[in-house]
Amino acid sequence: MEFLADYGMFLAKAVTIVVAFAIVLALIVSSKQRGRGSDKGHIEVTKLNDTYDEYSDIIKAEVLDSAAIKLEQKLKKKKEKLLQKDKKREQKNADSKAIEEAANTPKRLFVLNFDGDIKASANGSLREEITAILGVATERDEVVVKLESGGGMVHSYGLAASQLTRITERNIPLTVCVDKVAASGGYMMACVADKIVAAPFAVLGSIGVVAQLPNFHRLLKKNDIDYEMFTAGEYKRTVTMFGENTEKGREKFTDDLEQTHVLFKAFVGEHRPAVDVDKVATGEIWYGSKALEMQLIDHIQTSDGYLWSQYPDTDIFAVEFTHKKSLPERLGIAAESSVDRLFSRWITRMQPKRWF
Template sequence: MEFLAEYGIFLLKALTIVVSIVLVIAGVAAVSGKQKPNHDGFITVNKVNDDLDDYKEILEENLYDKDELKELEKARDKEDKEKVKAEKAKAKADKKAGKGAGEDDVDTVEVIKKRVFVLDFDGDIKASAADFMREEITAILTMARKEDEVVVRLESGGGMVHSYGLASSQLQRIKDKGIPLTVCIDKVAASGGYMMACIADKIVSAPFAIVGSIGVVAQLPNFSRLLKKHDVDFEMFTAGEYKRTVTMFGHNSAKAKDKFREDLEETHVLFKNHVTRFRPGLNIEEVATGDTWYGQDALENKLVDQLGTSDDYLVAACNDADVFEVSYEFKKSLQEKLGFAVQMGVEKAATRFLTIMNAQTHTKG
């Protein structure tokens, strides 16, 4: 027993030393990483059409025998040829009607196939995903044409006004280039999420997705009575009457609270004007109450344009277009992986907690 106790103490000492060394290395790496930040990343592209073809091929191989597969292949080849022929005929007709080209010119027409670029935005309270989306949009705008389309699969219960304002501005870049923008909502696009969604030319919502919450909220605890009870003084020094209105630790005067409410109202007006600009058909005073609607009710209130899931929309798009999922990922050096692992873990946990708490305000039923 004495041997086991000593062995256990030895293991604890060894573990303590190892942990200490790791923390020192992580600290050095963090400092070094801050001096030479590495923000390089890379774009990945996945063609959705190929995924669908693979799914179909796997199922056909398991559902049909060899003779049936040969017949399917023949029928598919015939269908593809007829489709290409029809597309060329349409392109020729369009060119002839638009430019008055002769028959010789029409024969040289090339069919330009539409491309759909798909982005994912899963928003936390800080709209952190905007850091990736800005790079994805920059990449897409180097290639996208006006006959193409960008689809954003958006999920967010909202968060900080300035963060979602920036995320909305990233989507505006697509509109400014004259490229059609569609937003698909499968679960929730509320508050800041809807601030982003309303920019789109078309909003597609799942029937039970939660949409809306055109309102502004701010809440904070106040510990002034607790501090006073324990004889703890709190002093705050500012230059400028409204540098700080309400505080968590001191007494909040009626004037400070009124100013804070006034600021919230001004933000709400900006939010309503933003939504009205992009969806002028809305009765903004009816929907800008902070309430939310399920997709089917949101359609009746003109908050969205059609019902359906992002899967429905993209699978249908594959019939006539090449559909590409585009995503951006940061490269991380060893220093960053070691130095910021703990920091990022704590920060993500805190952000996740706040995001979940925020989402609770948009949960129906």
């Protein structure tokens, strides 16, 4: 027993030393990478055709008999031989070779994901992904954005919509797919697209502007606490959380909201001219099927269904900008995610639910 106790202590010390050494080494490497600027991140590209092919092969191996599999492989080889013959025939004409290759290049479809929070934090990644795509995409290609957002800050989502405009300005077809929600700022982004595809029960619309804040003035006054704010300019601050809000300040703040709403409606009207903006810009939301009637979207389909409809005639690439994170950041994100999950779970329980 004494030997086992000594051995356990030795093992614990050894593990502690190894772990401490690994952490120090990771911090040193992370520091060097930060110094070289490599912590910004990088673009990752995944060809989804390969994933679809793999899924199909797995299912076929289970459901088809050996004779059917052999026949399919034989037909596949025959098709490949015919393609090779076509390529050899095309190479005979050296002068038109480049033109023929360009004409026979399959359409490329680039898939982006935008999961928006209140600050549209994914804006940075979206910018890098679009910049990378614009370096290679042509008018024959297409960009698909899988968008999920309930909206947020006006300026943040205005910037996100402007990023998507970079695609349409190059005459590259842009499709936005909404599986769950594209409301308020999320719909501002979606309406930039040439085509909006939404699932039957996706939430769309909420074309309106909202602002709210608590006011603690009476609480401070009750406890004999003074709050002083100094401004230069009549409307530098219209309403405040701690000072006494005036009717004039409230009217000015409401007027600012109305002006923002006017800009929002004009933006939707510019990009979706078929929509009766005055009818839909009430702040209401519509589910996919009703949104189609209101011409807020163009087609009812899930994002998976849309991508599958392009396969296998189109080369489909998922493009993602991945941020490089240091060890402290990764540890912090893990802890933050745990807290967020716990907080979100309790918020969900407390919210009223709609059943159908």
